[in-house]
Amino acid sequence: MKSLLKMCCLVLLVVFSSSNGLAAGPQNKCGLKIGVTLHPYYSWVKNIVGDKAEVIPIIPPNTDPHSYQPTAKDMAVLNNIDVLVINNLGHDEFIKPMLKAVNKKDLVIIDTSKGLPLIPVERHVFAFEKDAANNKVAYNSHTYISITGAIQQIHTITRKLSELCPGEAQFFRKNSRAYARRLRKMLSHALQELENVDTTGLKIATVHDGYAYLFQELGIEVAAVVQPRHGIEPTPRQLEDTIRRIKRAGVNILFAELDYRKRYVDIIYKETGCRIYSLSHISNGPYSADFFEKCMKKNLDTIVMALRQTSRSQHA
Amino acid sequence: METEKSLRLVYVNPLSAKKEAFFLLAAIGVVIALMGLRFYAVNKAEGRRSALQPFQQKDLFLKNQAPAMYRALCSVASDILDIYQQEGIWPDVTELQQEELPPFSKEFLPSGLKGYVWSRYIGPGRVDYFGINKQTDGTAKKVSDPLQDSFILRIIDLQNPGHPYPVSVNKKDQKERFTTQVWIYPGPRNYPPAGNLVATGWKWILSASDIADGKNRNVVESPGKTAETALK
Numbered sequence: 001m002k003s004l005l006k007m008c009c010l011v012l013l014v015v016f017s018s019s020n021g022l023a024a025g026p027q028n029k030c031g032l033k034i035g036v037t038l039h040p041y042y043s044w045v046k047n048i049v050g051d052k053a054e055v056i057p058i059i060p061p062n063t064d065p066h067s068y069q070p071t072a073k074d075m076a077v078l079n080n081i082d083v084l085v086i087n088n089l090g091h092d093e094f095i096k097p098m099l100k101a102v103n104k105k106d107l108v109i110i111d112t113s114k115g116l117p118l119i120p121v122e123r124h125v126f127a128f129e130k131d132a133a134n135n136k137v138a139y140n141s142h143t144y145i146s147i148t149g150a151i152q153q154i155h156t157i158t159r160k161l162s163e164l165c166p167g168e169a170q171f172f173r174k175n176s177r178a179y180a181r182r183l184r185k186m187l188s189h190a191l192q193e194l195e196n197v198d199t200t201g202l203k204i205a206t207v208h209d210g211y212a213y214l215f216q217e218l219g220i221e222v223a224a225v226v227q228p229r230h231g232i233e234p235t236p237r238q239l240e241d242t243i244r245r246i247k248r249a250g251v252n253i254l255f256a257e258l259d260y261r262k263r264y265v266d267i268i269y270k271e272t273g274c275r276i277y278s279l280s281h282i283s284n285g286p287y288s289a290d291f292f293e294k295c296m297k298k299n300l301d302t303i304v305m306a307l308r309q310t311s312r313s314q315h316a
Numbered sequence: 317m318e319t320e321k322s323l324r325l326v327y328v329n330p331l332s333a334k335k336e337a338f339f340l341l342a343a344i345g346v347v348i349a350l351m352g353l354r355f356y357a358v359n360k361a362e363g364r365r366s367a368l369q370p371f372q373q374k375d376l377f378l379k380n381q382a383p384a385m386y387r388a389l390c391s392v393a394s395d396i397l398d399i400y401q402q403e404g405i406w407p408d409v410t411e412l413q414q415e416e417l418p419p420f421s422k423e424f425l426p427s428g429l430k431g432y433v434w435s436r437y438i439g440p441g442r443v444d445y446f447g448i449n450k451q452t453d454g455t456a457k458k459v460s461d462p463l464q465d466s467f468i469l470r471i472i473d474l475q476n477p478g479h480p481y482p483v484s485v486n487k488k489d490q491k492e493r494f495t496t497q498v499w500i501y502p503g504p505r506n507y508p509p510a511g512n513l514v515a516t517g518w519k520w521i522l523s524a525s526d527i528a529d530g531k532n533r534n535v536v537e538s539p540g541k542t543a544e545t546a547l548k
Contacts, residue, residue, distance in 0.1 A: 116390070151391045159394065177398065181416065184416060184418065191427075195427055217387065219384065219428055220426075
């Protein structure tokens with residue numbers, strides 16, 4: 001009798017587990033495991049899906065994507081996800097050999113750059129596209145350091161995730177719109193602050209071209225990019241070249257990266273009188289839902305402060 | 317005597333590498349020929365891929381603050397579609413302003429773009445959001461640095477048989493019901509009669525990612541004619 005009861009329990013268990021499996025079949029892929037290649041994508045996806053899906057960074061926290069080398073553990077992570085959010089413009093090149101190695105046919109890839117207005121990069125040639133002068137150009141991969149561009153990418157991700165998880169589509173869209181609204185508020189605040197700044201006589205340069213999208217939506221013209229490659233320690237010759245470019249362009253504000261060493265800042269200031277401020281590249285640090293907002297808020301505040309301070313000193 | 321018989325006159329040619337040189341030159345020739353063929357093939361493929369219709373323009377050519385406006389319009393399309401799908405009607409400009417959506421809500425735009433006045437036009441299978449820069453009188457326009465003073469964000473319902481053309485239909489995205497387009501006119505221009513953009517000289521802006529994606533090759537100009545045919 002006991003063995004019969006055990007058998008019945010076993011049969012019921014099998015029936016229930018198989019019916020649950022059907023409910024979570026390919027038509028309703030809720031509870032997705034979503035991989036992301038860059039820090040901003042973690043924040044975006046987390047804000048869209050909340051607790052309805054798992055967001056998994058491919059590269060460990062506090063790792064710079066420019067110098068990242070995949071480990072066996074990271075490959076296992078990649079092999080275990082359903083969806084992958086990528087930049088696909090050159091900022092997450094490390095993912096290409098990884099994808100080739102895992103060869104996961106059913107992995108859904110969300111290309112955030114698809115349909116996005118892009119800014120060409122001068123002097124770099126690797127894409128089959130031509131500008132007005134018929135020169136081949138490549139595109140700036142820092143599409144995530146912006147607000148308007150970020151919102152379009154967030155909508156793209158939301159649309160794709162809604163297709164994969166139709167039962168949660170409304171929830172995703174609601175979250176996405178609320179998040180976009182918060183981001184827009186930040187932009188609006190910065191724009192209002194900038195309207196009160198007299199920008200005549202201000203010439204702005206950046207250490208590298210990662211902030212082109214952000215400055216474009218703020219309506220600020222960047223006069224020069226003094227050191228197109230980033231994440232590198234400038235040699236004395238490069239530093240001399242940077243100083244020469246700043247002088248030639250008449251730049252009075254230079255935006256560098258957070259890790260730009262103070263001694264270089266001091267040398268440049270001493271040689272040119274150009275004020276130097278640091279912006280975040282948003283691609284290194286801990287993973288959190290509010291990481292992108294915090295970094296962008298800080299970047300916008302820094303830009304406003306830089307323009308205000310320099311304008312005051314220029315017009316004093 | 318025997319020694320004399322066994323002697324033979326042998327001519328030894330001076331050292332040269334004629335044969336080797338010939339094969340080396342032949343190999344270099346083959347490599348150059350292959351490079352030329354590859355260059356030709358790539359150029360041909362590029363030309364085909366980036367071919368634009370007369371009514372299309374790449375976003376690379378947008379100047380001044382027009383790229384920021386283009387970006388704002390691309391970004392807002394999803395929000396408009398969300399509202400439409402929730403409410404069943406295309407939101408008017410006042411509603412979009414209340415929703416705090418740029419470029420309709422001016423507080424999210426740099427000062428150079430705040431002069432645009434927006435209006436909504438609904439037609440069969442489409443809605444157009446038309447913006448004209450009232451702050452520009454047109455005299456500031458220069459050929460080398462054109463100002464884009466008139467924009468149209470067009471959202472097309474592909475399921476409506478009366479929808480306007482041209483449209484871009486990507487085979488992969490055929491399940492998509494709606495498609496969005498941004499059109500410009502390089503100067504202040506009123507909304508065209510019946511929303512006929514091609515005939516009135518408007519240009520459809522394409523992002524580089526649209527072109528690289530192959531979307532441009534599937535442009536349908538009218539119900540019976542495809543631009544793909546025109547490219548051949």
